[in-house]
Amino acid sequence: MSHHLVIADRLHFRYPDGTPALTGASFRIAHGESVGIVGANGAGKSTLLMHLNGTLLPDSGEVRIGEEPLTPDRIPDVRRRVGMIFQDPDDQLFMPTVRDDVAFGPLNMGLPPGEVEARVTAALRRTGIEELAARPPHRLSGGEKRRAAIASVLAMSPDVLVLDEPSAGLDPHGRRALIGLLREFTHTKIVATHDLDLVLDLCERTIVLDRGTVRADGKTREIFADEPLLASCRLEKPLSMQGHWGRS
Amino acid sequence: MSRIAGAIVHFGALDTLSASGTPLHRLDPRAKVVTTLAFAAAVASFGKYAVLPLLPFALFPVALASAGGVPFGLLGRRLLLALPFVVLVGALNPVLDRMPVSLGPFAVAGGWMSFTSILLRFVLTVSAALVLVAVTGFHEVCAALGRLGVPRPLVTQLLVLHRYLFVLLEEAGRMERARSLRTFGGRGRGLPASGAFLGTLLLRTWGRAERIHFSMLARGFDGVLRFERPLRFGAAAVLFTSGWIALFLAFRLVDVPRLLGSFLAAAAP
Incomplete structure (x- = not known):
């Protein structure tokens, strides 16, 4: 299904203060793939994600969602199709109650009330937070906030799910539950993180980002076995692959 | 830290109350908002020396607080928080205005009367507003304001302000704790440090926004901000609004304490 393609073609981006954030990043992600984007702090992960839904536009190069380039006039359509889950759920949950927040996207899409209601209920059920619907977001725990943020994006039925550090701030149980939840989403997933174990659990493919460009792109296990590559990108083998105390 | 953490708890208490389910809570929020606005208008419409005619108006916040299960202690503490500002507003009245005003058989300096009147109006209107939020919920009040024709951007701002006040307070709380852990013997507390503290908080807020x-x-x-609430202005809401507004009009037009006084005087031997 070509309309679910996500393509980055030689992206260059420099922040207004002159800091170069992307220096020619390119990749192509097909429908249904689950891809981890890993890299040290400042490698350009978050900047890259913000290019995928038009929050930032590249200085040169282009992003293509489907076959066509992401141009300013396509941004509303792309934002409906590419669901973005931010690093800090507090940034994402701005409505008075969880239910209002989950309904925010569908209402903006102009769906009829019955459809909005159905989508909200389905998203709350899928993320297992039906009983939190009437609660204000500031009264939720970290794990609950994360689920609510995911529900708010799932309610828009995106073709592509983009997550920025989804496991940050979660306890082991919350993290495990999150992995289970994300596994059920069968469309394209793009996960930026430095939780390499999460990538190992969730993504068959990994893209290593280093100083704004793609250093490696391939099978997760192969990339994580390449210690010199990881070290040169200021990363380490995931704990579970470090043999002496891990699973493998 | 404790002060900021206390503020969060303080602030959240009204929210918690608004989640309970008395019949008053279930009433259409527009009825409560309109009635409270009418109440404030009635209280504000009296002359500057009015004290006794204002007293019957206390019935409204007291009745609502009792029906909605709002503890009076909680209201009192919040009133005390705002009290210094009001005292400052009226503090000079007794000094500047020495014209005698008759209060029954006595004559009192006009300044004292207007000062008391300001205090009384403050207590009445602010407690009514607090009770409104406690028996309605802040976002329901906003939804009602939106439906009553208040401009959307204003409603959006109120909602987002309420949502992020908690986040801001938590952020300030964490920063204050980090500062106090590295503050020794009064150093790092003065004005320069506070300036840097507020500056950092502002920048963080900016980034967050x-x-x-x-x-x-x-x-x-x-x-x-699309914000839908199924509202139904039923018979109870009509009765509530019209009943209270009729009562406010009566209190405004008839000086109840004087009437009561003359009844008592007539009944006395």
Whole structure:
């Protein structure tokens, strides 16, 4: 299904203060793939994600969602199709109650009330937070906030799910539950993180980002076995692959 | 730290109350908002020396607080928080205005009367507003304001302000704790440090606002916060609104304490 393609073609981006954030990043992600984007702090992960839904536009190069380039006039359509889950759920949950927040996207899409209601209920059920619907977001725990943020994006039925550090701030149980939840989403997933174990659990493919460009792109296990590559990108083998105390 | 943490708890208490389910809570929020506005208008409409005619109006906040299960102690503490500002507003009245005003058989300096009147109006209107939030919920009040024709951007601002006040307070709380852990013997407490503290908080707030805006745009925000509440202005709401407004009119037009006084005087041997 070509309309679910996500393509980055030689992206260059420099922040207004002159800091170069992307220096020619390119990749192509097909429908249904689950891809981890890993890299040290400042490698350009978050900047890259913000290019995928038009929050930032590249200085040169282009992003293509489907076959066509992401141009300013396509941004509303792309934002409906590419669901973005931010690093800090507090940034994402701005409505008075969880239910209002989950309904925010569908209402903006102009769906009829019955459809909005159905989508909200389905998203709350899928993320297992039906009983939190009437609660204000500031009264939720970290794990609950994360689920609510995911529900708010799932309610828009995106073709592509983009997550920025989804496991940050979660306890082991919350993290495990999150992995289970994300596994059920069968469309394209793009996960930026430095939780390499999460990538190992969730993504068959990994893209290593280093100083704004793609250093490696391939099978997760192969990339994580390449210690010199990881070290040169200021990363380490995931704990579970470090043999002496891990699973493998 | 404790003060900021206390403020969060303090602030959240009204929210917690608004989640309970008395019949008053279930009433259409528009009825409560309109009635409270009418109440404030009635209280504000009296002359500057009015004290006794204002007293019957206390019935409204007291009745609502009792029906809605709002503890009076909680209201009192919040009133005390705002009291210094009001005292400051009226503090000079007794000094500047020495014209005698008759109070029954006595004559009192006009300044004292107007000062008392300001205090009384403050207590009445602010407690009514607090009770309104406690028996309605802040976002329901906002929804009602939106439906009553208050401009959308204003309603959006109120809602987002309420939502992020908690986040801001938590952020300030964490920063204050980090500072106090590295403050020794009064050093690091003075004005320069406080300036840097507030500056950092402002920058963080700025960054946060930007990220929130991004996340709103990512879900198709186009300037209008769509915020639907199934509201039904039923018979109970009509009765509530018209009943109270009729009573306010009566209190405004008839000087109840004087009437009561003359009744008592007539009954006395």
